[in-house]
Amino acid sequence: MSKTLTIVLLREPYASQYADIALEIAEMALNLGYKVRLFLYMSGVHAAKRGQSPLRFPNFERKLRELLTRGLKVIACGRCASARGYIENSANEEGNFSTSQYVEGVKVMSIYELADWIKNSDRVIMLG
Amino acid sequence: MILILSKPPYGSEDVISMLFIALAAVSRGIKTTIILIDDGVYTALRDQRPEGLKYPSVEDLIYLIITDAEIFVHEDSLKERGISGEDLIEGVNVSSDDEIVEVLLTKTGAFLLC
Numbered sequence: 001m002s003k004t005l006t007i008v009l010l011r012e013p014y015a016s017q018y019a020d021i022a023l024e025i026a027e028m029a030l031n032l033g034y035k036v037r038l039f040l041y042m043s044g045v046h047a048a049k050r051g052q053s054p055l056r057f058p059n060f061e062r063k064l065r066e067l068l069t070r071g072l073k074v075i076a077c078g079r080c081a082s083a084r085g086y087i088e089n090s091a092n093e094e095g096n097f098s099t100s101q102y103v104e105g106v107k108v109m110s111i112y113e114l115a116d117w118i119k120n121s122d123r124v125i126m127l128g
Numbered sequence: 129m130i131l132i133l134s135k136p137p138y139g140s141e142d143v144i145s146m147l148f149i150a151l152a153a154v155s156r157g158i159k160t161t162i163i164l165i166d167d168g169v170y171t172a173l174r175d176q177r178p179e180g181l182k183y184p185s186v187e188d189l190i191y192l193i194i195t196d197a198e199i200f201v202h203e204d205s206l207k208e209r210g211i212s213g214e215d216l217i218e219g220v221n222v223s224s225d226d227e228i229v230e231v232l233l234t235k236t237g238a239f240l241l242c
Binding site: 079112115121124 | 238
């Protein structure tokens with residue numbers, strides 16, 4: 001059975017390299033056959049914003065989309081996303097908050113999802 | 129799970145947000161250890177009154193967590209800041225360098241640093 005890696009990202013892209021490093025680690029782990037999950041926490045929730053267009057930095061969104069198609073699971077913290085103006089509706093029955101501002105495939109859920117991920121991971125890395 | 133908190137509890141959301149992770153973790157039955165070091169030791173102070181800051185009280189969060197999590201406070205960090213063990217929330221463990229190392233070597237699971 002494949003091992004599971006959870007990465008917790010605390011900072012937004014472009015302000016530091018943490019976000020890029022998170023995806024580099026995620027890509028490498030996917031290559032090695034890991035199940036990989038990325039939890040966006042605190043300012044890390046900005047990372048899932050759609051329409052990113054950096055002029056001179058690697059495009060985080062493009063890489064995120066690529067890894068989502070390769071099976072990367074991504075959840076953004078609902079409390080953090082709400083604080084930053086991303087949440088447009090209250091949570092549905094599954095506990096998902098909805099936002100049109102994020103890349104498709106990124107879920108917005110509560111911190112308890114992170115606790116469940118931590119509980120079921122072989123390794124947890126926090127960046128930021 | 130081990131959480132190491134080295135930042136001060138107010139002025140940024142870092143410590144509060146890490147304590148929310150601890151709260152969620154203990155509610156999911158994850159054995160949780162919190163180590164407070166450097167400015168993180170202020171988190172364990174008793175009788176905090178952050179009302180003027182309009183931040184949530186980290187002391188209240190500690191009370192929610194302390195029955196299910198072990199909390200270690202770095203002794204030398206307290207000394208450097210002139211804080212005595214009597215100033216701290218009841219139930220936290222004041223620990224020497226050696227004792228903190230022992231905690232790090234014996235606890236297993238996720239290791240989160242902020």
